[in-house]
Amino acid sequence: MASQILLTPVDYLKGVGPSRADVLKKELSVFTWEDLLLHYPFRYIDKTRFYTIGEINADMQYIQLAGTVTHKEMAGSGRSKRLVARFEDETGRMELIWFRGLKWIDGYVKTGQRYVVFEKPTFYNGKVSMVHPEMELLSENKKEFNTSLQPVYPSTEKLKKFALDSKGIMRLQHAILAEVSGEIPETLPAYLLEKHRLPSKGEAIRHVHFPPNEQALNRAIARLKFEELFFIQLKLLYYKQVRTRRFKGIVFDKVGDQFNTFYNEKLPFELTGAQKRVLKEIRKDTLSGFQMNRLLQGDVGSGKTVIALMSMLLAIDNGWQACMMAPTELLAMQHFNSVKKLLEGMDLQAGLLTGSTPMSERKVIFEQLENGTLPLLIGTHALIEESVQFRQLGLAVVDEQHRFGVEQRAKLWKKSRQVPHVLVMTATPIPRTLAMTVYGDLDVSVIDELPAGRKPIITTHRYESGRLRVLGFLKEEIARGRQVYIVYPLIEESEKLDLLNLMEGYDQIVRAFPRPQYQVSIVHGKMKPAEKDFEMQRFLKGETQLMVATTVIEVGVDVPNASVMVIENSERFGLSQLHQLRGRVGRGAEQSYCILMTGNKLSKEAKVRLETMVRTNDGFEIAETDLKLRGPGDLQGTRQSGMLDLRLANLAKDQQILREARECVQELLGEDPELTLPENQVLKNFFLQQHKKAAFWEKIS
Known part of the structure; x- marks a missing residue:
């Protein structure tokens, strides 16, 4: 959308000027006319409809009323000081309440005057009120713009000081559209508009800001959402195709002694059908002659590590490292120990490299990597340090993807002369829609069944009033030889959140489980790695029966004997985090339990989270619910991707549009991989202009 007029600095728009331009840049990152046009409304008010006070009910969203202010007064003092006005129409009365900007509002609101108010009504003790309603004199409530649906724009306190509230922004949008009529260039080819019955870009932009009716608004939004998702898919799939063409993949064409010995003699259990399927997918990738970039998703305990190890043995059998x-160091150590145990008795050396590996050991590891005598290395970020060079790295496995940025992954690829295959593992289930957008350049494999003999974890929700029963249950489990985790959300006292402090919790537990009969470990983020490791090892060896911890145990800790997870203040955790914590138990053959402790006051959203946890152990169902509750920006690992700068599209609600956009792009690149056909020039121009600054993508390849 880069007609020259749209690149005009926002300073030169009628009604802006230097000081307003400055605040628009700082608050909204609006530098040009185009940036302002892309600042879309977040809702619309139907200004044709007036309700009466008598019609209001608890299910209503934002509504418009006309009536008279019959009384007003200041109430309360200090922080609870507020302005309360009585508002009446012929059907009843209600209260209007303000907590901020009292002096200005008190001067604006006059008793005896008729006003139009707009806000979401709230009910308390059977009384109806509106808090901080939008308000204007009835005499001034005329149609300023030719639209029955008035746009409402996101604004901030600083913008409002410059008269750039929603109405102020609406006036600026009106001014731009008057100037650029017919100057908004098309970004999608004509055949796509026709096929999907989409309006032109110009019409969509005009109607998203000033819809003549609801039908036109819906068409405009559908067009703009499709475009957003289409260009995200084009970016991902185009670069995936470029990478496939540019880099020859290493071919692992034989299954050798290491793989066969492990499979026939060392495998501790029969592989599940899902594990076998994923192994076949990896095998197919590594035979194809193209570089593998595969995302391996599997719930906690589904057996991803064994698949990763077998893939690494495949690389080693073919002469590669x-x-x-x-x-984390803890997780690297755990992988190293479990791999060593699995490979016991096999003639294969594995090394461990972390931040705390002594310099003398480092030197030996570096030499062995460079001369090729160390076939297998497990480690932390230390693997991507400058000094680490492999003789010939054939496969890089990255565990817990969301902890690594794209650049870190790319550094790993540069550790060898030829680009290695990459297998990314995550125990954080990623909803399909998110996998398509954030990880759309990776092929996705899913291990969707647990090993035989694993019993599903039983999850219950208990209030504070049930604590004594919970403690009794923990004692029963410990008497049966089991171990218990108790997790707290915070390490520091927080007055605002009124959470159980970890140290207080520890003292309570020690009182409830006295020595010498019971031993209690404690682990939190403020401890030194050595202290943390000492406490973890005590718990691992069974020297302590209870582990009191903050969420540092979330990733990768494997204690098969731990059968109970108690999560304190569980309403403070996100769904995916609760699911990750629950996955720390249920790793042995015994029945395991997760107990979600909360206070009595729960928000609607917290109730949904807890009900979801009690209802299901399915990580993908949990991830989909999490996406709906929180949106993609908050899901672990998506912020750092830089991909999801979505203005209108919503991944939870627009799955159908996303699927259509992806299919469209696949078809397009199948027929015109370089976007050279005349009808696709409009696409190519916009695509290149959009990604001039994307050096980020160069790093990927």
């Missing part, structure tokens, strides 16, 4: 990178 393999490495596995984990996000």
Whole structure:
């Protein structure tokens, strides 16, 4: 959308000027006319409809009323000081309440005057009120713009000081559209508009700001959402195709002694159908002659590590080295120990490299990597340090993807002369829609069944009043030889959140489980790695029965004997975090339990989270619910991707549009991989202009 007029600095728009331009830049990152046009409304008011006070009910959203202010007064003092006005029409009365800007509002609101108010009504003790309503004199409530649906724009306190509230922004949009009529260039080819019955870009922009009716608004929004998702898919799939063409993949054409010995003699359990399927997908990738970039998703305990190890053995059998990178020292150590145990008795050396590896050991590891005598290395971020060079790295496994930025992954690829295959593992289930957008350049494999003999974890929700029963249950489990985790959300006292402090919790537990009969470990983020490790090892060896911890145990800790997870103040955790914590138990053959403790006051959203946890152990169902509750920006690992700068599209609600956009792009690149056909020039121009600054993508390749 780069007609020259749209690149005009916002300073030169009628009604802006230097000081307003400055605040628009700082608050909204609006530098040009185009930036302002892309600042879309977040809702619309139907200004044709007036309700009466008598019609109001608790299910109503934002409504418009006309009536008279019959009384007003200041109430309360200090922080609870507020202005309360009585508002009446012929059907009843209600209260209008303000907590901020009292002096200005008190001067504006006059008793005896008729006003139009707009806000969401709230009910308290059977009384109806509106808090901080939008308000204007009835005499001034005339149609300023030719639209029955009035746009409402996101604004900020600073913008409002410059008269750039929603109405102020609407006036600026009106001014731009008057100037650029017919100057908004098309970004999608004509055949796509026709096929999907989409309006032109110009019409969509005009109607999203000033819709003549609801039908025109819906068409405009559908067009703009499609475009957003289409260009995200084009970016991902175009670069995936470029990478496939540009880099020859290493071919692992034989299944050798290491793989066969492990499969026939060392495998601790029969592989599940899902594990076998994923192994076949990896095998197919590594035979194809193209570089593998595969995302392996599997719930906690589904057996991803064994698949990663077998893939690494495949690389080693073909004369290549393999490495596995984990996000924390604890997890790297755990992978190293479990791999060593699995490979016991096999003639295969594995190394461990973390931040705390002594320099003398480092030197030996560096030499062995460079001369090729160390076939397998497991470690942390230390693997991507400058000094680490492999003789020939064939496969890089990255565990817990969301802890690594794209650049870190790319550094790993540069550790060898030829680009290695990459297998990314995550136990954080990613909803399909998110996988298509954030990880759309990776092929996705899913291990969707647990090993035989694993019993589903039983999850219950308990209020504070049930604490004594919970403590009794923990004692029963410990008497049966089991171990218990108790997790707290915070390490520091927080007055605002009124949370149980970890140290207080520890003292309570020690009182409830006295020595010498019981031993209690404690782990939190403020401890030194050595202290943390000492406490973890005590718990791992069974020297302590209870582990009191903050969420540092969330990733990767494997204690098969731990059968109960108690999560304190569980309403403070996100769904995916609760699911990750629950996954720390249920790793042995015994029945395991997760107990979600909360206070009595719960928000609607917290109730949905807890009900979801009690209802299902399915990580993908949990991830989909999490996406609906929180949106993609808050999901672990999506912020750092830089991909989801969505203005209108909503991944939870617009799955159908996303699927259509992706299919469209696949078809397009199948027929015209370089976008050279005349009818696709409009696409290519916009695509290139959009990504001039995307050096980020160069790093990927």
